[in-house]
Amino acid sequence: MSELNISDLKGEIRNRNPRWNLPDNLSDRIDITPFEKRLGYLPEEPGSKTELNAKTHPTDNRPWRRRLMWLTQPGVDSIPDSWDWRDVEGHDWTTSVKDQGGCGSCVAFATTSAIETRRRIERDKPDLNLNLSEASLFFSNERQCNSGDSRWGWRIPAALKWSVNEGICYEEDYPYRPRNQEAILVDGSLRTIKIRGFNSTKSKDEMKKWISEEGPLMASFGVFSDFFAYWSGGADGIYEHIQGDYKGGHAVSVVGYDDENDYWICENSWGSGGGDNGYFCIAYDECGIDDRMWAPEDPYQVVTHDVLQYDPESLRIIDEGSKGFLLTDGRSRMKMFDNREDAKNGKRVAQRHTSHGFIGRDNDRSNRQDYIIEYWDGNSGLPRRPLTEVDEIPYNPTKVTAVDEDEDGWVITDGNSRMLMASDMNDALAAVRLAQRHQRMGFIGRDNDRNHRKRYIMTYWE
Numbered sequence: 001m002s003e004l005n006i007s008d009l010k011g012e013i014r015n016r017n018p019r020w021n022l023p024d025n026l027s028d029r030i031d032i033t034p035f036e037k038r039l040g041y042l043p044e045e046p047g048s049k050t051e052l053n054a055k056t057h058p059t060d061n062r063p064w065r066r067r068l069m070w071l072t073q074p075g076v077d078s079i080p081d082s083w084d085w086r087d088v089e090g091h092d093w094t095t096s097v098k099d100q101g102g103c104g105s106c107v108a109f110a111t112t113s114a115i116e117t118r119r120r121i122e123r124d125k126p127d128l129n130l131n132l133s134e135a136s137l138f139f140s141n142e143r144q145c146n147s148g149d150s151r152w153g154w155r156i157p158a159a160l161k162w163s164v165n166e167g168i169c170y171e172e173d174y175p176y177r178p179r180n181q182e183a184i185l186v187d188g189s190l191r192t193i194k195i196r197g198f199n200s201t202k203s204k205d206e207m208k209k210w211i212s213e214e215g216p217l218m219a220s221f222g223v224f225s226d227f228f229a230y231w232s233g234g235a236d237g238i239y240e241h242i243q244g245d246y247k248g249g250h251a252v253s254v255v256g257y258d259d260e261n262d263y264w265i266c267e268n269s270w271g272s273g274g275g276d277n278g279y280f281c282i283a284y285d286e287c288g289i290d291d292r293m294w295a296p297e298d299p300y301q302v303v304t305h306d307v308l309q310y311d312p313e314s315l316r317i318i319d320e321g322s323k324g325f326l327l328t329d330g331r332s333r334m335k336m337f338d339n340r341e342d343a344k345n346g347k348r349v350a351q352r353h354t355s356h357g358f359i360g361r362d363n364d365r366s367n368r369q370d371y372i373i374e375y376w377d378g379n380s381g382l383p384r385r386p387l388t389e390v391d392e393i394p395y396n397p398t399k400v401t402a403v404d405e406d407e408d409g410w411v412i413t414d415g416n417s418r419m420l421m422a423s424d425m426n427d428a429l430a431a432v433r434l435a436q437r438h439q440r441m442g443f444i445g446r447d448n449d450r451n452h453r454k455r456y457i458m459t460y461w462e
Helices: 006-016 106-123 134-141 156-165 204-214 225-232 340-350 425-436
Strands: 003-005 029-031 082-084 191-201 217-224 246-258 263-267 279-283 293-303 305-309 316-319 325-328 333-337 355-359 373-377 391-394 401-404 410-413 418-422 440-444 458-461
Touching: 003 006, 003 225, 006 225, 029 225, 082 204, 106 134, 106 156, 106 191, 106 217, 106 246, 106 293, 134 156, 156 191, 156 217, 156 293, 191 204, 191 425, 204 217, 204 246, 204 293, 217 225, 316 340, 325 340, 333 340, 340 440, 340 458, 355 425, 373 425, 373 458, 401 425, 410 425, 418 425
Parallel strands: none
Antiparallel strands: 003 029, 082 246, 191 293, 217 246, 217 293, 246 263, 263 279, 305 355, 316 325, 325 333, 355 373, 391 440, 401 410, 410 418, 440 458
16 A cells, blocks of 8 residues: 655645645545556657647637637637636536546546547537547557556557547447456447547647637646645645655646646546546646647547438349449449349348448548448348348357457458458447347359459348
């Protein structure tokens, strides 16, 4: 157990007269072990990206306007002297304070906090219900809770890059627990929030400008033992390091600032029982808090499934000559086939169902067709006519899982064969759920030799 001597700390506070104090009735010693377990920030590696797909953040003297009032607010010569996203235009734009528990997952919590508030700001909805899953962000990257584990802690650039490429699903679909977890993809969501890019700066002026114009930033600072007393001991004032050993790095979301008193306003992830209901103020230049701050940019929601409804009794096949045979419901071009036999089988499959679905059709890979997962769904109730010349692969649905292959995407496998490729984690979540509902994966027209052969292959599940 690590203890902090409060009597010695109070004596140092009296001698140095910092901008914070502790209440007289605080115990002489407090156990800081639970707080030490919550530190998990790792400095960025040399050469790591400081921005990705970043928007331009001009540093010139153009008129400042608050983002929410860009079209109607007159420009002014400088940014505001103070800002706090807990009270802008009479609204609190932040989401609820969370508690990471005894796990070194602070980077994941700082990331979700900043993105949640920025999403509310960009949608102009301070009451938008949004609670992202820190578990999907942290544990999907094979990070672990305990100091001493080779996978302990995390880096801010890595979390932001993941938020660009893979996204973060919702807490209700992938609950966080403050203990080591394996990333079980089937527990994930069919919705996710991604960001289009991120940026960072070492300039205080830019930090204030970005906060006031666009939303919270992410930051890290060095934690000394006296911060634990400040946080949990009912301290009053602005934190400055006074006394104690260095304990590790910590990541937080910065929601505001105050130039008159020279401090940043930070949302912590240690619950609402400490600090100022889960927030704290830290002086400019203190403990590395403003060495660099990070801006997650333009959060947006991706809905993985793209489903087209149709009337199964309206389906017909049209011979388009050298182009092949088209399956249509009379309104849209549903599927192309290489020959009449394939088209006949495709129509018989489609007549069993009422919707044509796709997973990952919004992916932007150069070979995007390889990452689009097709399925047919809904029971039409029509008679099931037999199929001919089809290729069906049986599998054990309980064995289906997804494996991250980094830049190549995610492979869906039953442990024996590579069944599908998914562009990102959210597509993989949906593909696993789809495959686990069935026992056979079927293909029609897989032997065609057209230049764009995959467009002439129909995939279905039984």
